Amino acid sequence: MNGWNRKDLLGLEDLSREEIELILESATSFKEISTRTVKKVPTLRGKTIVLFFFEPSTRTRSSFELAAKRLSADTLSIATSSSSIVKGETLKDTLKNIEAMQVDIIIIRHSSSGTAKMLSECVAPSVINAGDGCHEHPTQGLLDIFTIKEKKGKVEGLNVSIIGDIAHSRVARSNIWGLKKLGAEVTVCGPRTLIPQDIEKMGVRVTTDLTQALKGADVLNILRIQRERQKAILFPSLREYAICFGVTREKLNRFAKKDILILHPGPMNRGVEITPDVADGEYSVILEQVTNGIAVRMAVLYLVAQAGGVEEQSILEE
Amino acid sequence: MGLLIKNGRLIDAKNNIDQKCDILIETDKIAEIGDNLSANNTEIFDANGLTVVPGLIDMHVHLREPGFEYKETIYSGTQAAARGGFTSLCCMPNTNPVADNPGVIEFILSQNKKAAFVNLFPIGAVSKGLKGEELSEIADLKSSAVVALSDDGNPIENPELMRRAMEYAAMFDLPIISHCEDRQLSAGGVMHEGYISTRLGLKGIPRTSEIVVVARDIEIARFTNSRLHIAHISCKESVELIRKAKSIGLKVSCECCPHHFTLTQEALINYDTNTKVNPPLRTQEDIAALKDGLKDGTIDCIATDHAPHAEEDKDVEFDSAPFGIIGLETALGLVVSELVDKGIISWKQLVEKMSLNPSNILGLSRGSLEKGAVADITIIDPKQEWTVRKEELVSKSKNSPFIGRRLRGKAVLTVVSGRIVYKA
Numbered sequence: 048m049n050g051w052n053r054k055d056l057l058g059l060e061d062l063s064r065e066e067i068e069l070i071l072e073s074a075t076s077f078k079e080i081s082t083r084t085v086k087k088v089p090t091l092r093g094k095t096i097v098l099f100f101f102e103p104s105t106r107t108r109s110s111f112e113l114a115a116k117r118l119s120a121d122t123l124s125i126a127t128s129s130s131s132i133v134k135g136e137t138l139k140d141t142l143k144n145i146e147a148m149q150v151d152i153i154i155i156r157h158s159s160s161g162t163a164k165m166l167s168e169c170v171a172p173s174v175i176n177a178g179d180g181c182h183e184h185p186t187q188g189l190l191d192i193f194t195i196k197e198k199k200g201k202v203e204g205l206n207v208s209i210i211g212d213i214a215h216s217r218v219a220r221s222n223i224w225g226l227k228k229l230g231a232e233v234t235v236c237g238p239r240t241l242i243p244q245d246i247e248k249m250g251v252r253v254t255t256d257l258t259q260a261l262k263g264a265d266v267l268n269i270l271r272i273q274r275e276r277q278k279a280i281l282f283p284s285l286r287e288y289a290i291c292f293g294v295t296r297e298k299l300n301r302f303a304k305k306d307i308l309i310l311h312p313g314p315m316n317r318g319v320e321i322t323p324d325v326a327d328g329e330y331s332v333i334l335e336q337v338t339n340g341i342a343v344r345m346a347v348l349y350l351v352a353q354a355g356g357v358e359e360q361s362i363l364e365e
Numbered sequence: 366m367g368l369l370i371k372n373g374r375l376i377d378a379k380n381n382i383d384q385k386c387d388i389l390i391e392t393d394k395i396a397e398i399g400d401n402l403s404a405n406n407t408e409i410f411d412a413n414g415l416t417v418v419p420g421l422i423d424m425h426v427h428l429r430e431p432g433f434e435y436k437e438t439i440y441s442g443t444q445a446a447a448r449g450g451f452t453s454l455c456c457m458p459n460t461n462p463v464a465d466n467p468g469v470i471e472f473i474l475s476q477n478k479k480a481a482f483v484n485l486f487p488i489g490a491v492s493k494g495l496k497g498e499e500l501s502e503i504a505d506l507k508s509s510a511v512v513a514l515s516d517d518g519n520p521i522e523n524p525e526l527m528r529r530a531m532e533y534a535a536m537f538d539l540p541i542i543s544h545c546e547d548r549q550l551s552a553g554g555v556m557h558e559g560y561i562s563t564r565l566g567l568k569g570i571p572r573t574s575e576i577v578v579v580a581r582d583i584e585i586a587r588f589t590n591s592r593l594h595i596a597h598i599s600c601k602e603s604v605e606l607i608r609k610a611k612s613i614g615l616k617v618s619c620e621c622c623p624h625h626f627t628l629t630q631e632a633l634i635n636y637d638t639n640t641k642v643n644p645p646l647r648t649q650e651d652i653a654a655l656k657d658g659l660k661d662g663t664i665d666c667i668a669t670d671h672a673p674h675a676e677e678d679k680d681v682e683f684d685s686a687p688f689g690i691i692g693l694e695t696a697l698g699l700v701v702s703e704l705v706d707k708g709i710i711s712w713k714q715l716v717e718k719m720s721l722n723p724s725n726i727l728g729l730s731r732g733s734l735e736k737g738a739v740a741d742i743t744i745i746d747p748k749q750e751w752t753v754r755k756e757e758l759v760s761k762s763k764n765s766p767f768i769g770r771r772l773r774g775k776a777v778l779t780v781v782s783g784r785i786v787y788k789a
Contacts, residue, residue: 060564137681159682160566161636180684182566217566244569245560 051350055167055174058183059224067225071193073346074339080117081341091120091352095150098124099142100177101157106313106337107177107187111154114344120352123150138162139169146170151355152348155179160217173351181215187312188221190343192229194336195266198308203230208260210236210292211270211320212281214243218312222268223249236260237270237292240281257292261302268310269294272320289319296324308332367391368783369404373412373744377419378716379733388417390740393782398736410778412744418716419732420452420741420781422723423693425517425542425596425620425668428454428485430476431469432461437673437761439473442693443482445671445760447787449693450776452741453484453731455723458495459518465490465501467509474510482786483779484741486512486729491530491541495519500530507537512727515542517596522548524581531591540592540618540726543582545603546644550574555684557645561630567683570645576602583610586617594726595619597670599644601654608663618726620666623692623699624766626655632766638679638686639766642670656709665722669696673762691760695753695767697745701774705747712747744778746789751775 050069059067080088096115100108108124115122125145138157145153152173155163160180167174178184196202207226213219213235226233227250234252235242236259247253254260261267272288282288299307309321309330317323326333368390375398376383387402388395423446429437439456446454456473458464464473470487477485489511493499497519506514514534521527521543531541551574556562558569579595583606586593595607598621610617629648632640640646658664672689679686700719704710710718716732724732731741753767779787 137677139680157682159684161683164636165682180566181568214563220564220566243563244558246563248560249564 052354054351054355056185056347056351057163057167057174057176059185059188059221059228060183062228064228067189067192067228070189070343070346070350071196073349074193074342077345077349078339078342080345081338086117087119088117089119090349091115091118094120094152094352096120096122096152096154096348097145097150098122099145099153099155100124101127101155102178104156104177106340107156110337110340111177111344114341114348117341118345118348120348139166142166142170146172152352173355175347175351178217180217181220182217183221184217185221186340186344186347187218188225189347190336190340191222191268191310191312192225193339193343194310194332195308197339198332199265202226205231205265206234206263207231207266207268208234208236208264209268209270210257210260210294212241212272212276213237213246213270214241215273215276216270218270223251234260234264238282238288241276257294257298258302261298264303264307266308266310267294268312269321270312271314272316285316285319293320293322294325295322296328299325299330310336312336367396367404367407368780368785369402369407369409370412370417370742370744371409373415373417375417375734376712376716377734378713378721380735382734383713388734388742390780390783393740395734395736395738395740398734410744414746415777416712416745416747417734418743418745419720419734420779421450421697421719421743422453422729422731423451423669423671423696424455424666424723424727426454426456426671426693427459427673427689428456429673430460431472436675436678439476439485440480441759441761442671442673443477443480443485445691445693445758447482447779447781448759448776449695450697450743450745450779451483451693452743452779452781453486453729455486455488455512455727457488457515457517458490463490463494464488465493465495465506467505470506470509470511483781486510486727488513488515488542490514491516491521492526497521497523497526500526500533503533503537503539507539511539512729513540513542513594515544515596517542517544520544520546520548520578524585527582528585528589531585531589531593535589535591538728540594542594542596543578544596545575545578545582545598547574547578550577555641556633557630557647559630559648561633565633565636570643572600572602572647575600575644576606579603579606583607583615583617587615590616592616593618597622597625597644597668598655598664599625599647599651601651604654604658604663608658608661611663618665618722619663620668621655621659621664622668622670623696623703624690626652626659627699627703628766636683637766638681638683639690639764641683641686641688642672642690643688656704659704659710659714659718665718665726667696667700667718668723669693673760674764675762679764689764691758691762691765693760694758695765695772697776698751698753698772698774699767701745701747702772706773740780740783742780743776745774746777747774749773749775749777
């Protein structure tokens with residue numbers, strides 16, 4: 048497979064349209080593996096992948112772990128509470144130690160933006176960003192785009208609205224970069240207090256009116272709203288948030304296109320940013336996103352491992 | 366034994382002199398200024414092609430001693446100052462213990478006496494322990510020779526404390542140096558709030574967090590008829606507020622830092638923690654306003670806010686890294702390259718902002734080259750091009766965003782009280 052020579056995947060901002068398309072194409076091939084009775088190929092046999100999660104995660108971590116295991120890699124999971132960070136070791140030193148154990152890929156999630164990049168510059172193994180602060184969550188962006196493409200047949204020319212806490216969302220940023228590169232029109236919508244400064248310079252339309260975000264949209268990506276933001280004086284209550292920005296069946300019926308696609312990166316607050324009848328309704332592809340996440344992560348692991356020196360072989364070899 | 370500086374271009378803003386002449390130094394004073402001076406048994410320095418100015422004064426540095434000697438010591442910091450062309454420094458009180466009492470001030474002065482590079486004029490804490498609760502013993506601090514008061518780094522949140530500090534300090538003719546920042550507005554912020562912070566997903570420090578406190582402190586200075594010096598301004602609106610305050614005769618002065626008129630938020634794009642400063646690097650528009658302020662005299666002084674941090678402090682996640690960069694060894698080169706060479710300010714204005722004005726604001730009796738004055742002199746090669754190199758920096762910490770940068774203008778000789786403390 049040609050066209051990929053990145054050791055790391057840090058964000059979608061860095062990628063070209065061709066690189067994104069290559070990941071999506073590879074993911075299509077990998078998706079089939081998870082439907083087999085024996086869900087395993089030897090592609091990354093003998094490779095060691097470390098999952099280093101400094102923030103709680105169920106979905107992303109299990110998804111990466113399963114992706115690695117289905118490619119026959121050995122995995123090691125480290126969580127903050129059990130790491131040396133609590134003993135005062137710096138993150139960099141911890142990573143240098145992991146590197147000394149001769150691992151091939153490090154998947155990292157951290158609450159501080161820029162951490163994946165910082166670490167990629169100081170260790171030899173591939174680094175995959177599984178979410179850094181409010182910066183990027185590239186594999187989530189990729190799986191969202193993969194799902195959109197699978198359902199709509201294309202990305203170019205689609206109107207995608209991202210609803211919610213844009214300011215604190217790495218999912219929003221990765222979606223914006225990826226979708227814009229593939230030619231979609233992106234609108235962000237949320238309370239003014241959760242729209243970050245100058246975001247329109249990223250090439251998106253901004254609105255604080257949910258109706259405007261619903262009208263003409265082919266896809267809605269609804270972000271999780273965190274209760275903590277209320278304490279930070281960013282909005283008055285979850286109740287009022289739900290009234291103004293919650294996506295309900297009634298609002299969809301009134302303003303949205305009939306073939307609208309509903310995405311949510313999870314975990315959902317049912318009844319706040321999304322009502323159960325929407326989450327579980329016919330427009331929703333929320334669980335398919337999760338299924339696709341494994342395929343996309345298999346593709347990413349395969350590509351970075353190859354750039355990091357895995358011999359080329361058929362990805363579907365059993 | 367003295368020192369005779371021959372044929373230099375002498376610039377003295379106080380006496381409005383800009384001409385080629387000789388300076389004779391005897392013991393620690395300037396003995397003579399004139400043409401074709403000669404003297405016996407005297408070291409001669411040929412300053413042909415060089416610029417001779419009153420010793421540079423940096424009124425805002427952090428020397429980290431006592432308490433954080435692994436970042437900088439009074440020895441290493443004052444040595445860096447001498448190399449950068451500075452003959453006097455004013456050090457901020459955020460040491461451990463805090464410089465809020467004569468004991469710490471005396472310790473600092475005695476360490477500097479041993480280092481013996483440059484003059485050190487300590488700034489005392491406004492509040493005990495920099496806690497922003499009770500006033501330090503200001504009369505006591507004054508008697509131990511502090512030249513100003515500041516809670517720099519821990520901005521004074523309580524306006525009542527600021528009011529009382531200004532009133533009380535006025536009895537001793539001590540200016541209050543205010544780090545203007547509303548910590549509620551800037552809470553959690555690590556860089557300028559704008560497009561780049563949005564892109565990087567970093568929490569922003571909104572410009573208004575500086576502006577509201579500049580406005581507040583100007584009003585308190587007006588109300589108390591006291592002296593206020595505003596530290597390291599970074600925003601266009603701060604320049605405007607100070608310009609207006611000066612125009613109605615308030616006793617307000619201010620400084621800005623070389624990094625604030627040189628770099629913008631764009632410098633943070635790679636999450637380099639050596640671009641993490643407080644106040645943060647802002648926008649081109651702000652740089653333009655700072656330059657206007659420097660040009661028209663709204664901004665009185667250029668100070669470095671030299672803030673050394675060890676590599677292990679800075680080499681961490683961006684959010685966890687401390688604010689601050691070093692500046693003593695790059696300030697002059699940046700001022701010459703970015704301001705003088707580009708025609709923003711004249712050499713005379715450089716002398717005002719880096720020597721005469723800080724001296725006047727703090728009462729240091731320096732800042733000019735005249736017969737009988739203390740022989741604090743900086744000789745600059747205005748045309749020398751050089752590259753900032755990490756391994757050449759003598760500051761103990763190397764946290765500079767300017768490493769690798771090409772600059773023009775460099776100190777070649779630094780003289781403090783008639784004694785050569787640095788020679789290139």
